[in-house]
Amino acid sequence: MREKRRRELFEKRIRFLIGAQIIIFLILLLRLWFLQVVSGESYRIQAEENRLKIEKIEALRGKILDKNGKLLATNRLSYALFIEKKYLNRDEIYERLEPVLKVKAEDLKEKAKKSRVIREDEVFLAKDLSFEQVAMIQEEKEKYPHLNVSYMPIRYYPNGISAAHVIGYVGEISGEDISEKKYPGADRGDTVGKTGIEKAYDAFLRGIKGRLVMEVDALGNVKRSLKREDPVPGNDIVLTIDLKIQKAAEDALGEAIKMARRQKHSRAAAGAIVVLEVKTGEVLALASYPSFNPGVFVGGVDPRMWNELNLKKNNYPLLNRATSAAYPPGSTIKPLTLISAVENRLASTRETFSCYGKWTGFGESWPKYCWKRSGHGRLRLTRAIYDSCDSVFYELGLRLYRTKKELLQETAKKYGFGTHTGIAIGDISGRVPDKQWKKNYFKKKELQVWLPGDTVNMAIGQGDLLTTPLQMARFYAALANGGKLFRPILVNKVVSPTGKVIKQFKPELEKEIHISPGLKRTLLQGLREVVTRGTAKIAFEGFPVKISGKTGTSEVYGKDDYAWFVGFGPSDNPKYVVSVIIEEGGHGGAVAAPAARYVFSHLFSIEEEKLVSGSDVSR
Amino acid sequence: MKVGKRSELERFDFSMILVAFILSVFGLIMIASATRTGVRGFEGTFFFYRQLTWVVLSIVIFILISFYDVRKLKNYSWIFYMLNLILLIAVIALGEKSLGAQRWIQIGPINIQPSEFAKLFMALFFASYFASLEEEITLKDIALAFAYLLLPVLLIFVQPDLGTAVVLVVMLMGMLVASGAKIRDLVIVSLILIIACAGAVKIGALKEYQVKRLTVFLNPEGNTSQAGYNLTQAKIAIGSGGIKGKGLFAGTQTSLRFVPERHTDFIFSVVGEETGFFGAFILLLLYFLFLLRIEFVAYTIHDEFIRLFIYGYGVIFLFHVLTNIGMNIGIMPITGIPLPFLSSGGSFLLMNWISIGIISSAWRNRLS
Numbered sequence: 001m002r003e004k005r006r007r008e009l010f011e012k013r014i015r016f017l018i019g020a021q022i023i024i025f026l027i028l029l030l031r032l033w034f035l036q037v038v039s040g041e042s043y044r045i046q047a048e049e050n051r052l053k054i055e056k057i058e059a060l061r062g063k064i065l066d067k068n069g070k071l072l073a074t075n076r077l078s079y080a081l082f083i084e085k086k087y088l089n090r091d092e093i094y095e096r097l098e099p100v101l102k103v104k105a106e107d108l109k110e111k112a113k114k115s116r117v118i119r120e121d122e123v124f125l126a127k128d129l130s131f132e133q134v135a136m137i138q139e140e141k142e143k144y145p146h147l148n149v150s151y152m153p154i155r156y157y158p159n160g161i162s163a164a165h166v167i168g169y170v171g172e173i174s175g176e177d178i179s180e181k182k183y184p185g186a187d188r189g190d191t192v193g194k195t196g197i198e199k200a201y202d203a204f205l206r207g208i209k210g211r212l213v214m215e216v217d218a219l220g221n222v223k224r225s226l227k228r229e230d231p232v233p234g235n236d237i238v239l240t241i242d243l244k245i246q247k248a249a250e251d252a253l254g255e256a257i258k259m260a261r262r263q264k265h266s267r268a269a270a271g272a273i274v275v276l277e278v279k280t281g282e283v284l285a286l287a288s289y290p291s292f293n294p295g296v297f298v299g300g301v302d303p304r305m306w307n308e309l310n311l312k313k314n315n316y317p318l319l320n321r322a323t324s325a326a327y328p329p330g331s332t333i334k335p336l337t338l339i340s341a342v343e344n345r346l347a348s349t350r351e352t353f354s355c356y357g358k359w360t361g362f363g364e365s366w367p368k369y370c371w372k373r374s375g376h377g378r379l380r381l382t383r384a385i386y387d388s389c390d391s392v393f394y395e396l397g398l399r400l401y402r403t404k405k406e407l408l409q410e411t412a413k414k415y416g417f418g419t420h421t422g423i424a425i426g427d428i429s430g431r432v433p434d435k436q437w438k439k440n441y442f443k444k445k446e447l448q449v450w451l452p453g454d455t456v457n458m459a460i461g462q463g464d465l466l467t468t469p470l471q472m473a474r475f476y477a478a479l480a481n482g483g484k485l486f487r488p489i490l491v492n493k494v495v496s497p498t499g500k501v502i503k504q505f506k507p508e509l510e511k512e513i514h515i516s517p518g519l520k521r522t523l524l525q526g527l528r529e530v531v532t533r534g535t536a537k538i539a540f541e542g543f544p545v546k547i548s549g550k551t552g553t554s555e556v557y558g559k560d561d562y563a564w565f566v567g568f569g570p571s572d573n574p575k576y577v578v579s580v581i582i583e584e585g586g587h588g589g590a591v592a593a594p595a596a597r598y599v600f601s602h603l604f605s606i607e608e609e610k611l612v613s614g615s616d617v618s619r
Numbered sequence: 620m621k622v623g624k625r626s627e628l629e630r631f632d633f634s635m636i637l638v639a640f641i642l643s644v645f646g647l648i649m650i651a652s653a654t655r656t657g658v659r660g661f662e663g664t665f666f667f668y669r670q671l672t673w674v675v676l677s678i679v680i681f682i683l684i685s686f687y688d689v690r691k692l693k694n695y696s697w698i699f700y701m702l703n704l705i706l707l708i709a710v711i712a713l714g715e716k717s718l719g720a721q722r723w724i725q726i727g728p729i730n731i732q733p734s735e736f737a738k739l740f741m742a743l744f745f746a747s748y749f750a751s752l753e754e755e756i757t758l759k760d761i762a763l764a765f766a767y768l769l770l771p772v773l774l775i776f777v778q779p780d781l782g783t784a785v786v787l788v789v790m791l792m793g794m795l796v797a798s799g800a801k802i803r804d805l806v807i808v809s810l811i812l813i814i815a816c817a818g819a820v821k822i823g824a825l826k827e828y829q830v831k832r833l834t835v836f837l838n839p840e841g842n843t844s845q846a847g848y849n850l851t852q853a854k855i856a857i858g859s860g861g862i863k864g865k866g867l868f869a870g871t872q873t874s875l876r877f878v879p880e881r882h883t884d885f886i887f888s889v890v891g892e893e894t895g896f897f898g899a900f901i902l903l904l905l906y907f908l909f910l911l912r913i914e915f916v917a918y919t920i921h922d923e924f925i926r927l928f929i930y931g932y933g934v935i936f937l938f939h940v941l942t943n944i945g946m947n948i949g950i951m952p953i954t955g956i957p958l959p960f961l962s963s964g965g966s967f968l969l970m971n972w973i974s975i976g977i978i979s980s981a982w983r984n985r986l987s
């Protein structure tokens with residue numbers, strides 16, 4: 001009886017166990033269904049990510065060459081030091097390396113831990129070791145069992161500081177650039193162009209990375225290689241730059257600055273020269289002084305050096321003054337004023353002007369003066385150009401002002417001032433001042449009004465008008481070639497590693513501006529006579545090729561005068577235009593014109609050995 | 620004679636034995652796959668051969684027990700109880716420390732884990748204890764049962780082997796259910812146990828790492844501990860198996876060592892990765908059929924001692940399957956509870972085959 005009752009109860013209770021069992025198995029199956037069937041794909045991807053390690057193989061960067069095939073940027077093999085990943089935390093390794101690499105042990109460790117260059121099981125530690133350093137490490141191999149020295153290609157700039165602003169430099173891509181996708185296809189740890197051609201043509205130069213797909217275990221040990229995709233080397237860029245002319249321009253800048261200092265312009269320390277082909281807009285030279293060695297950026301610039309490169313006392317060597325600095329043009333702008341006045345029928349090429357040294361266009365109580373206080377007497381526009389007579393241009397400025405239209409500004413914009421030239425390495429737009437600009441620029445109401453003096457100052461290039469040396473060169477090229485305004489081009493062609501021309505660049509005519517024949521004749525005659533009898537006469541004394549041009553001396557408040565010369569030659573059939581500025585170098589005819597002559601001498605293969613001295617008191 | 624022998628064989632419960640055998644062989648394959656690239660310095664075939672030895676040994680012992688009339692064991696319950704205590708004390712006295720716990724004792728060339736046998740011994744002990752009760756089971760009897768359990772559980776808890784301690788408590792609860800304890804009494808006992816557990820955690824009987832390990836399954840990705848890593852990788856392994864699995868010996872998560880303890884506690888991750896949902900389903904089905912079969916045996920036979928033992932063993936088995944697979948797939952806390960027939964390790968395998976031997980013997984003798 002008791003037995004039966006217990007049995008019945010047990011039978012009930014075993015059903016309870018079976019019920020629990022069914023529920024438990026259903027829960028397990030449901031969860032497995034969710035993990036394996038519903039989310040299976042996402043877990044499969046996670047498992048693949050666990051298992052696969054993809055190592056990039058950096059492509060060899062393309063070369064940069066000058067128009068004659070001379071190397072401007074290339075790669076060279078260097079010794080690089082790698083440390084086995086497992087031993088990253090061994091302090092004694094860094095301590096032993098400290099005297100060899102001359103880098104503090106803790107800095108080295110820091111660098112090793114942050115290093116993103118990883119190959120197989122090694123991490124990049126130091127670049128570009130000297131032969132002696134390699135020997136020291138190799139001789140005592142037993143002291144450094146976890147280190148390996150191997151070859152690694154690094155960027156190399158064989159000409160040092162030459163053309164540095166054009167070429168630019170490379171560096172590791174920044175986080176910002178990655179998130180903004182500035183360099184398609186590049187990611188963490190990649191080397192990309194940071195400035196200049198290296199940046200502008202990075203997509204051509206960089207090539208396509210290769211990949212090494214490996215299987216790794218949980219500890220990161222490589223089990224086997226699964227796939228290798230070879231990198232595709234980058235393409236070569238052939239520039240329009242002529243290294244010979246580039247170097248001549250750089251030498252001319254250095255010498256002109258020295259010369260300016262000898263002439264008591266002791267603050268002269270910087271300048272720029274631009275050389276263009278008159279008929280195509282091709283840039284033959286683009287020099288900015290002071291310069292820098294782009295090689296210091298390879299593999300990461302050292303912070304002290306970076307600081308030096310950004311100091312005012314070093315005159316900001318990274319600044320490309322040819323394209324990214326704008327100056328008041330001084331008298332070099334006078335041809336523009338002349339064009340504006342004549343084309344708007346406010347003056348005639350046959351008109352006779354008078355210069356008494358003192359100009360009273362605003363009334364006796366507001367006199368302005370010509371640089372030549374004794375006056376030029378009666379003169380026509382041709383002479384106003386070559387003698388750079390301020391009185392005449394004050395008069396033209398006043399006439400332009402009186403129309404109440406912004407005619408001078410219009411002409412300036414027509415010739416490409418106040419806008420970017422479109423050069424590949426980038427530039428600034430400079431400034432063409434007008435009523436709107438003045439209103440936005442000044443806070444005080446009384447300063448916002450456009451005055452007649454503003455136009456008059458602009459007419460002689462001393463006001464708020466700012467131009468870059470490149471814009472100036474382009475303007476003079478247009479004067480020389482009959483009104484063709486080209487977009488300056490720096491790159492001639494892109495060539496594949498196998499020598500195939502991938503892209504050929506042609507001159508880019510931005511616009512053709514009509515200049516009436518009479519005006520053109522007056523202008524060209526005036527510019528020619530600047531060199532034969534005017535402000536640049538002494539500087540070009542005895543030069544065998546006919547050169548035309550204009551000097552300029554711009555006055556900058558609180559600074560010494562800025563010396564300008566922009567000219568072209570041969571005068572009969574202009575081929576080259578040279579634009580020179582020497583910051584705080586004094587008078588254009590005295591320092592800038594001799595620098596231009598030096599560059600012309602190289603353009604025409606006369607190769608004068610040093611700068612002749614000029615003399616100029618105009619502005 | 621010939622006829623007699625046939626009928627003798629026919630009296631074996633072949634379906635249960637076959638399932639257990641299939642599971643053991645499947646376990647061998649999974650262990651071979653899990654350890655083929657070596658584990659902690661052991662060669663790729665070490666664990667396979669060790670497990671194979673245990674399987675052979677277990678089956679031999681199973682056969683021996685099958686031919687013994689296990690109903691007699693009821694009278695030896697106190698011997699089992701004492702033997703259990705001796706073994707558990709021996710672990711503490713001369714045990715091998717491994718992976719931060721002292722769970723093994725070495726006898727000659729073999730390591731045994733007394734806490735696994737404790738499940739068997741205590742199941743036999745309580746089966747005997749409840750079967751011997753003349754009257755209906757009272758709260759006093761229940762209290763006494765827990766008193767008997769206290770010492771072994773404490774000895775296991777200090778090893779520390781939290782999982783097995785919990786298994787024993789769950790097993791006792793199950794056997795109380797089987798013995799016909801009143802629902803009211805069961806509720807009272809459950810409440811007391813819950814309060815006792817909460818109290819134990821409060822006074823710090825559990826170490827911080829234990830609490831962490833127990834709760835990590837709630838948020839494994841946000842947990843950087845070893846346990847969190849284990850669980851995350853096990854889930855990736857199982858999930859990545861998909862429907863069909865990556866194929867035997869083709870799992871990457873497991874062979875490339877992303878899942879630690881893949882041959883023992885996390886062997887299910889190998890099943891999930893290499894055989895997929897399909898294989899996992901078959902495995903669960905085999906476990907289900909196995910349990911259903913022993914429940915049928917318990918339902919059929921008349922001997923109350925054996926009936927209660929089978930119920931207790933069934934609870935242990937079910938709880939192992941639930942917690943082990945559950946922790947592999949992230950729905951149960953991480954405890955060192957092995958998966959029956961699959962996890963590498965001899966003691967638990969032997970314990971299972973001994974239990975099958977007992978059930979088999981009872982089935983053979985069910986009519987006598």
